[in-house]
Each structure stands twice: as C-alpha cells, then as structure tokens.
Amino acid sequence: MYAVKAMPRPRSLTPDQLADAALAVLDRGGLAGLTMRAVGAQLGTSTMGLYRYVADREELEGLVVERVLAGVDVTPPAGGPWQHRVRVLVDRVRAAVGAHPAVVPLLPAHRHRSPGVLRWAEAVLVVLTEAGFAGTRRVVALRALLSYLIGAIQLEHLGPLAGAGTAAMAQLPRDAFPHMAETARDARGVGPDEEFGGGLALLLDGLARQLD
Amino acid sequence: MYAVKAMPRPRSLTPDQLADAALAVLDRGGLAGLTMRAVGAQLGTSTMGLYRYVADREELEGLVVERVLAGVDVTPPAGGPWQHRVRVLVDRVRAAVGAHPAVVPLLPAHRHRSPGVLRWAEAVLVVLTEAGFAGTRRVVALRALLSYLIGAIQLEHLGPLAGAGTAAMAQLPRDAFPHMAETARDARGVGPDEEFGGGLALLLDGLARQLD
C-alpha cells in the first residue's frame, strides 16, 4: 500500500442534501420540472456540479425514490394476525408515496435497485414466513403483493376512481357499455382508502385460503 | 347551413398508419427512440407533418398504446367458471403487451383514456356481473384486477423475477436479509407465467370467497 501523497478538497454536499433538494424540486414542479439545472439552482450550485455526485439524471431519480422510501418504517408490526401485519406494511408504503405523489412515475423503474424496497420486502417476508408461507408460495405471495401495491398506487395517482375518467365512464353510451356506466355510478361512493384496502383484502383472503 | 365553398386537400395518412409507424419505431428503438423526428422519418414525411394528426407527442403515445390494445380480443369467453373467463381476459392483455414490451412504461399514463381499455373493462364486468358481483364489490373487484394487471406487467418487464435483481438479492448478506436471500433462491424455479398466474389466482380466490 502506497503512502497517500495528498488528499483532495472535501465534498461540500452530502447525498442526503442532494436527495432533499431533488425531492423539493420534484414536489414543487412535478416530474417535468425535475431537471439537473433546477436541482443545481435549488442547491445554489452549478448544474454540472451535480455530476460529482451522480453519474446521470437517472441516478438522481433513484436517490429521490430512495429518499421517499426511506421514510417507511420497516419494522414488522409485532402482534395481531398476519393479514393485519402485512396490511400495515403495505399501507406504510402507500402513505409514504402519497406524501410525494410526483414520484409515482419513477417507482417502477427504480424499485428493483432500492435498498429501501429490499428492507421492506424482508419485513414482509418475515411476516409471511411466520404465517406459514415458504418456497414457491412465498415467492408468489411477495410478488403478488408488490404487483398489487405498484399497480394500485399508480391507478390511484394517475387515474383515480374519483377523477375525470370515472365521470366520463358514467356517461358512456349505455347500450354499448351497460356495465361500465353502472359501475362508474357505483364507484362514486367508493373512496380511495376503501378501494385500496378492498383490493388488498381480496389478495390477503386468497393467501389465507392457501394456508388451509 | 351554409354551402361549402371549397374542400381541402385530403389527408394522406390515416391514424392507423401513424400508429403503426410509431409502434415500429418504439419496437425498434425503445421509448427513448420514440421521437417525432424518428416517426416522421419512418413515414417518409417531415417531422412537423405529424402535427397535422396529433396535437403533441403525448397524443402520439396514446395512439401507440391504443394500437397495442386494439389487438386484444374483448369478447368474453363463452363457457366455464367465471374465474377462468376472467383469467382469459386478463391473459389476453398480458399477451398483447408482451408482444410490445416497450409500451409498458406508457400504459399507466394512457390507460384511462383508451377506448380499448374501456371495451376490455366492459367485458370483465360482464363476467363479474354474471358471476354475482354488483355494487361496491364489483367496483373494487374491477379496480383490484386492473391494479394487479398493471403492476404485474410492470414488474415482469421492468424487473423480472428471472433478472439481475433476483440474482443480486440471492447474494444479499444473509444476516441482514435472511428471508430475501432464501426467497430469491426459491424464485429461480418460478417462471413468469407461473408467477403471474399464481398472483392472479390469489386475487380470484379472494373474490370467490366473497361470493359465499
């Protein structure tokens, strides 16, 4: 090992500061507003200075996703039936994302390299394992929960049941879309929590049936 | 009604041609390659000529999504138990998207204004209604199926179980992620069809339990 001849100038930003700044920009201006220039300005530094910390914009997005997910408590809930414990873990993610809706489009692409997601998944697996799942069933259970979570979050924020889409559906020609029109009218009484929780309950019921 | 004094030059492109060209570009170069210039070149026309047919790039993306979804047969399967009928409808969407994986990132944003999705949803509702679902339950059932479908498709194409993510998970430190490491090893024996079908089966089981 060679002797170190000189140590460079120390870094003036922490990754956390960078992530915070990027998240602030994202919250303020949406995904389209999340540009290298905007984040640089937010930090009071030059645009290109960011590249000392991230390789490219994609990595910056990853930091933002991680920042949002870092707010999720991944300690498995202590007591109660396993369905309740899973639901709590799932709801925590939904709540964290709900606090920063603009990250929703970033989730699918950055999910699989997020340490936060790994820790969360480990917690879910703890609960599932204690409930009696193992092997292929456990694999499928985790993936199904993750699929539903990702999909439902996107539906909720990119096309909410209470949104214009449902209103338009309610006015579809009744002859061509009889059930859609009726269902859209029924949907007016269903809130986002009820919708999300109801779908999750279906999945959990399906899982419970496997344990019999 | 006033007499028409002159009729303009007729259109030289059909929306179908435009959608086909855009889909070809997307299949060839991925989402990043889908640019107005590239689609113009594909059609042998100028870039700006496209704006005679679409208001902006977003509308072009919508055409592509619609084109892919147009390949989905939305006639409800005739016989068999309702679970099977739903599964067939869901699988058709998965197959259509699987033929053009690059559209996956476009699905969430364009789903809610796609006539193809409306027709598909109507078909699912027909089956659900005949199975005995109505009111809020029917609403939640449809949204849950859609959530799972959207989420599972994205997981499948943006972070497949057979991909690098799972391999990396299998090598996680066993002390910090005991269940993840084990589950990742278990996952090596689970194919994409088994994964998708297994998760869907959980949802359908949960729905079946509601009917009792």
Place this chain on the structure above:
DNA sequence: GTTGTAGGCGTACGGCGTACTCCTACAACC
C-alpha cells in the same frame, strides 16, 4: 379555369442532458 382551404415542409427557438476544460481550494507532506 378559378378559388379557398388545409396539407406538406423547413426553419428556428428554447430547454434538456451532459462532455469537456479551466481554475481553485485544501489536506498532506517537507
């Protein structure tokens, strides 16, 4: 023919991500 409308095309602008170059601050050594 003549006419009026809309299609086709090219130019140009602002904004993006980012490669590259220069200058500078600073920890480690004598």
Place this chain on the structure above:
DNA sequence: GGTTGTAGGAGTACGCCGTACGCCTACAAC
C-alpha cells in the same frame, strides 16, 4: 509554513428534443 497533487466547482458548448410559425402547394368545389 510553504509546496504539491488531487479532486471539487464553474462555465462553455454541443447535439438532441418538442414544437411554434410561415411559406408554398395540391386539390375539391364551383
């Protein structure tokens, strides 16, 4: 405390992107 080497910081510039705008032209209706 001066010297030195390294990496940080800032700025410039380039090649993309989407798209606003204006000119010319093809063509159906009269």
